[in-house]
Amino acid sequence: MMVSADLAAIAGHRFQEVDVTEIRAEMVANVWKVVASEGDKMADGDTLVILESMKMEIPVLAEGAGTLTKLAVAEGDVIQEGDLIAVIE
Amino acid sequence: MTAPAGSRLAVGLRAIVTHVVGEADTAAAMGSGDVPVLGTPRLLALAEAATVAAVAPRLDDGQTSVGTAVHLEHRRASPLGAELAVEAELTEIDGPRLVFMFIARGARAGEDGEGEVIGAGTVERVVVDRGRFLTRLAGPPLA
Numbered sequence: 001m002m003v004s005a006d007l008a009a010i011a012g013h014r015f016q017e018v019d020v021t022e023i024r025a026e027m028v029a030n031v032w033k034v035v036a037s038e039g040d041k042m043a044d045g046d047t048l049v050i051l052e053s054m055k056m057e058i059p060v061l062a063e064g065a066g067t068l069t070k071l072a073v074a075e076g077d078v079i080q081e082g083d084l085i086a087v088i089e
Numbered sequence: 090m091t092a093p094a095g096s097r098l099a100v101g102l103r104a105i106v107t108h109v110v111g112e113a114d115t116a117a118a119m120g121s122g123d124v125p126v127l128g129t130p131r132l133l134a135l136a137e138a139a140t141v142a143a144v145a146p147r148l149d150d151g152q153t154s155v156g157t158a159v160h161l162e163h164r165r166a167s168p169l170g171a172e173l174a175v176e177a178e179l180t181e182i183d184g185p186r187l188v189f190m191f192i193a194r195g196a197r198a199g200e201d202g203e204g205e206v207i208g209a210g211t212v213e214r215v216v217v218d219r220g221r222f223l224t225r226l227a228g229p230p231l232a
Binding site: 032052054055056057 | 155157158185215217221222225
C-alpha cells in the first residue's frame with residue numbers, strides 16, 4: 001500500500017499536464033537570423049527565428065505563450081521540411 | 090521582413106518590352122548553345138524585364154521585386170535582326186508573391202493575325218524590401 005501511495009505521488013508530480021509545442025519547418029529554408037534564446041518567455045506571435053526561402057524573409061512565430069525550452073537551429077543552418085525549430089512549454 | 094505586395098498592385102498590370110536580336114543576344118554569344126540565333130537566356134531576360142516594368146511603378150518606395158521561378162517555352166528561333174515584343178501581365182497576387190504570364194511575339198504575323206509566337210511562359214517574383222534584401226546577402230546581422 002505504501003508503494004502504491006508513493007507511485008501515485010510520483011505520478012501526480014511527474015505527469016501533471018504541461019503544454020508542449022514543437023515548432024517545425026514548413027519548407028526547406030536557410031536560418032537567417034535567430035531572434036530568441038532558450039529560456040526566453042515567449043508570447044503568442046513572438047518571433048523565434050527568421051528563415052530565408054525563395055529570396056523571402058519568413059518569420060517563424062511562437063504558437064502560444066510559454067518558455068522557449070529548446071532552440072534546435074542556428075544561424076546559417078539549412079533546414080528541411082519537418083525539421084524541429086523550437087520547443088515551447 | 091518580406092514586404093507585402095504594394096497596395097497599388099492589381100491583377101492585369103502589363104508591360105511590353107521590344108528588342109531587336111543582336112550579336113550579343115545569340116546562343117553562341119551567351120554560351121547557351123552554338124548557333125547565331127536568339128538564346129533562350131536572353132528571351133528569359135526580356136520576359137523578366139517586362140514583368141519588372143509591369144509592376145515597378147506601383148511598388149512602394151524602397152520595394153523591388155526579385156525573380157523566384159520560371160516556366161518558359163522557346164518555340165521558334167529568331168535570327169539576327171529579328172524584332173521581338175515580349176508582353177508580361179500580372180495574373181496573380183499572393184501576399185508578396187506575384188505571378189506573371191508572358192508571351193513573346195515576332196514581327197511576322199502568325200495564325201491569329203498577331204506576331205508569331207516566339208515563346209511563352211510564366212514568371213514568379215516576390216516583392217522585397219530592397220535594403221533588407223541586399224543586407225541579407227551579407228549574412229546574419231550583428232547582434
